[in-house]
Amino acid sequence: MAEAVETMDGWYCLHDFRVMDWTSWKLASVDERQAAIEEFQNWLSNMEQVEEANKGSQLAYKIIGHKADVMFMIMRPTMDELQEIETTFDKTKLASYMTKSFSYLSVVELSKYMSKPGVDIEQKPEVQARLKPILPRWDYMCFYPMDKRRMNEDNWYSLEKDARSKLMYEHSKTGRKYAGQIKQIITGSFGFDDWEWGVTLFAHDPLPIKKLVYEMRFDEVSARYGEFGDFYFGNILTIEAASDYFHI
Numbered sequence: 001m002a003e004a005v006e007t008m009d010g011w012y013c014l015h016d017f018r019v020m021d022w023t024s025w026k027l028a029s030v031d032e033r034q035a036a037i038e039e040f041q042n043w044l045s046n047m048e049q050v051e052e053a054n055k056g057s058q059l060a061y062k063i064i065g066h067k068a069d070v071m072f073m074i075m076r077p078t079m080d081e082l083q084e085i086e087t088t089f090d091k092t093k094l095a096s097y098m099t100k101s102f103s104y105l106s107v108v109e110l111s112k113y114m115s116k117p118g119v120d121i122e123q124k125p126e127v128q129a130r131l132k133p134i135l136p137r138w139d140y141m142c143f144y145p146m147d148k149r150r151m152n153e154d155n156w157y158s159l160e161k162d163a164r165s166k167l168m169y170e171h172s173k174t175g176r177k178y179a180g181q182i183k184q185i186i187t188g189s190f191g192f193d194d195w196e197w198g199v200t201l202f203a204h205d206p207l208p209i210k211k212l213v214y215e216m217r218f219d220e221v222s223a224r225y226g227e228f229g230d231f232y233f234g235n236i237l238t239i240e241a242a243s244d245y246f247h248i
């Protein structure tokens, strides 16, 4: 049996995708819409205080295309907090004009492929900062879930750990070419959701995201073992911009 790699796990993460019912939103009165927008802005700004206390992080995004209108990426130390935040939003006025189109539950994960045997790096401040990241206020975000294939001779989970480490090293070399252009947060979702990982990429410009995902397709770990779910792409929805975004 192949040896599993040890993982370090940080904040729990919910990607919560909603579709807006613009028709009923347009039929609502100006006062109703204004009250709903203000309530939404308060919901977001209340959570910012949690971020200032370094007890979690969250951002909202406008999703481009048919799959969703908005997405909230919410990270907290406990699953209970995620569940409470989701339900609190469900009870808002704005939520009554939305339906959930997709969600993804995971936990920030760093696998120990790159760490030296016998060296416990988990408590290092820089590792803790990656396990409990403050989400970058960068303009663009791409999310997609993925698996590592388990099929016949292309079974990632029956590869010896050394072989997997070598493939992950090649993977990281490709990723590092985009340092400064792209920040990635990989979240593990074994037992939490339908895929094995969530991939969330942040960038100041859309194109490096396409370039990175395309180039990674040629790395053996993605070429032979990568299986991907739906892709979601959007740009950041700040509290200030919410009025314009929802304005009719």
Ligand code: VOV
Pocket: 005, 109, 110, 111, 112, 113, 114, 146, 148, 168, 171, 172, 174, 175, 176, 178, 182, 183, 184, 186, 197, 199, 201, 212, 213, 216, 217, 222, 226
């Ligand atoms: C943006 C750049 C970038 C960089 C620098 C990077 C580096 C690294 C390192 C160093 C490591 C291992 C240690 C750790 O730190 O966890 C990983 C780990 C992982 N990655 Fe990665 N990855 C990137 C980016 C990046 C992308 C774009 C994808 C999606 C792949 C694609 O084809 O669409 C991805 C996937 C993963 C996954 C699923 C894992 C866990 C695999 C496992 O089996 O455990 N990743 N990744």
